[in-house]
Amino acid sequence: MKSFFPDDFLWGAAAAANQYEGAYAEGGKGLCIQDVMPGGSRRPPTDAPTSGNLKLAASDFYHRWEEDIALMAECGLKTFRTSIAWSRIFPRGDETEPNEEGLVFYDRVFAKLRESGIEPVVTLSHYETPLHLARRYDGWADPRLISFFERYARTVMERYKGIVRCWLTFNEINNILNAPLTAGGIWTPAERLSKQTLFEAIHNELVASALATKAAHEIDPDNKVGCMVIASPFYPLTPAPEDALAALDAERANLLFSDVHVRGEYPAYAARYFEENGIDPHFIRNDQETLKKYPVDFIGLSYYFSSCASASEKTGDGLPHGGSGNPFLEKSQWGWTIDPKGLRYVLNTLYDRYRMPLFIVENGLGARDRLIRGDDGSCIIEDDYRIAFLRDHLIQVNEALHDGVGIMGYTMWSFADIVSASTAQFSKRYGLVYVDRNDDGSGSLARFRKKSFYWYKDIIASNGENLDR
Numbered sequence: 001m002k003s004f005f006p007d008d009f010l011w012g013a014a015a016a017a018n019q020y021e022g023a024y025a026e027g028g029k030g031l032c033i034q035d036v037m038p039g040g041s042r043r044p045p046t047d048a049p050t051s052g053n054l055k056l057a058a059s060d061f062y063h064r065w066e067e068d069i070a071l072m073a074e075c076g077l078k079t080f081r082t083s084i085a086w087s088r089i090f091p092r093g094d095e096t097e098p099n100e101e102g103l104v105f106y107d108r109v110f111a112k113l114r115e116s117g118i119e120p121v122v123t124l125s126h127y128e129t130p131l132h133l134a135r136r137y138d139g140w141a142d143p144r145l146i147s148f149f150e151r152y153a154r155t156v157m158e159r160y161k162g163i164v165r166c167w168l169t170f171n172e173i174n175n176i177l178n179a180p181l182t183a184g185g186i187w188t189p190a191e192r193l194s195k196q197t198l199f200e201a202i203h204n205e206l207v208a209s210a211l212a213t214k215a216a217h218e219i220d221p222d223n224k225v226g227c228m229v230i231a232s233p234f235y236p237l238t239p240a241p242e243d244a245l246a247a248l249d250a251e252r253a254n255l256l257f258s259d260v261h262v263r264g265e266y267p268a269y270a271a272r273y274f275e276e277n278g279i280d281p282h283f284i285r286n287d288q289e290t291l292k293k294y295p296v297d298f299i300g301l302s303y304y305f306s307s308c309a310s311a312s313e314k315t316g317d318g319l320p321h322g323g324s325g326n327p328f329l330e331k332s333q334w335g336w337t338i339d340p341k342g343l344r345y346v347l348n349t350l351y352d353r354y355r356m357p358l359f360i361v362e363n364g365l366g367a368r369d370r371l372i373r374g375d376d377g378s379c380i381i382e383d384d385y386r387i388a389f390l391r392d393h394l395i396q397v398n399e400a401l402h403d404g405v406g407i408m409g410y411t412m413w414s415f416a417d418i419v420s421a422s423t424a425q426f427s428k429r430y431g432l433v434y435v436d437r438n439d440d441g442s443g444s445l446a447r448f449r450k451k452s453f454y455w456y457k458d459i460i461a462s463n464g465e466n467l468d469r
């Protein structure tokens with residue numbers, strides 16, 4: 001296969017603090033929303049951390065980072081994307097002084113990555129709002145979070161200046177539409193949340209993202225900042241014009257977030273949506289200048305599946321972001337459609353719309369793996385299905401590059417097995433590295449390289465040339 005991957009393509013892998021680190025109450029860390037979400041993003045939170053919550057210990061990266069970074073280096077990763085747990089730095093979120101122990105932890109992690117030739121890409125907020133901010137302020141519904149977030153962003157950007165040069169503001173910011181607690185720290189249950197409050201919260205995050213971008217550029221002109229959006233395309237379920245319009249509407253709900261981040265203003269279609277949904281957009285007025293002045297440098301995106309939109313049918317089909325399934329596509333063990341060409345489609349759509357560099361910061365397959373122990377103590381995980389998934393998607397990335405799309409990099413999800421965000425299971429594994437842990441919490445946490453580890457290593461080393469082997 002002819003490879004169109006540029007020489008400086010950022011091949012890598014990703015994770016998030018709350019799904020990977022564990023040590024939820026160590027090093028002065030405060031609680032975050034995930035510490036009381038034992039059932040994942042679709043179940044109500046508990047009052048306090050409960051023993052069945054797998055995120056509390058997660059994959060124990062907090063204690064095993066040296067071993068894991070050595071594995072990343074062995075795999076040849078050029079970049080590793082992870083998040084800083086906001087509540088390690090500001091345990092409650094609204095303090096004025098940061099927690100030094102939390103800062104020291106990331107000093108070590110980022111320095112080790114650099115020493116190993118791996119560029120850290122850091123998400124400031126990956127579904128892990130400090131719990132105090134969720135409970136006391138109702139999360140991003142309160143505009144005071146903007147200054148708390150700005151303080152946090154400035155603190156870590158000053159501290160890791162020259163070490164971290166690539167930042168993402170809010171993970172899957174558009175997922176607040178489906179999961180207001182997960183993506184917006186909003187404690188009010190989704191069914192009681194008014195659209196007015198939801199859009200005020202969205203606006204507060206957008207302003208905070210612009211101010212973080214401003215801070216990043218002031219602190220170090222070499223910093224690059226991206227937004228991070230779910231780029232899950234909607235196809236019309238049928239050729240009926242009504243379904244095409246339904247798909248347009250569904251796409252626009254997602255695109256509003258990148259529109260504001262890139263163009264610095266709300267899109268024209270927002271006005272009618274606000275009017276028809278009884279939303280008074282007064283909140284926009286004061287911040288127009290901020291949004292306009294500080295657009296992002298690139299667009300970070302996650303891609304897992306596509307879905308279909310229909311004007312008449314509302315099946316949902318178990319896909320996380322609404323939408324119907326697609327009779328032409330296979331599904332994963334968790335019911336997510338598998339659509340490699342959808343990635344090429346969405347990369348082209350976004351690049352046509354914005355002409356701004358894209359960075360695929362999440363893409364992968366959640367699947368059950370079987371660890372086979374040999375008599376000699378060796379362990380084998382033959383995850384050919386994961387290799388097929390990654391290969392098919394990367395072939396489409398290559399196609400998109402050939403189409404002329406500007407793509408900075410690809411960080412597959414996830415480097416090692418971690419706790420699932422939506423279901424909070426450990427058995428929904430995404431890693432190149434197997435972590436010995438089970439859904440009941442048992443397991444040694446030992447690491448084993450999967451077959452996909454060796455495959456990805458070869459793909460990186462060949463800069464994509466070996467994708468069709």
Ligand code: BGP
Pocket residue numbers: 016019127171172302362366413419420421422423428
């Ligand atoms: C994205 C999130 C991640 C991640 C991934 C896979 O939505 O940004 O945090 O977990 O999806 O989803 P899940 O873990 O629910 O299978």
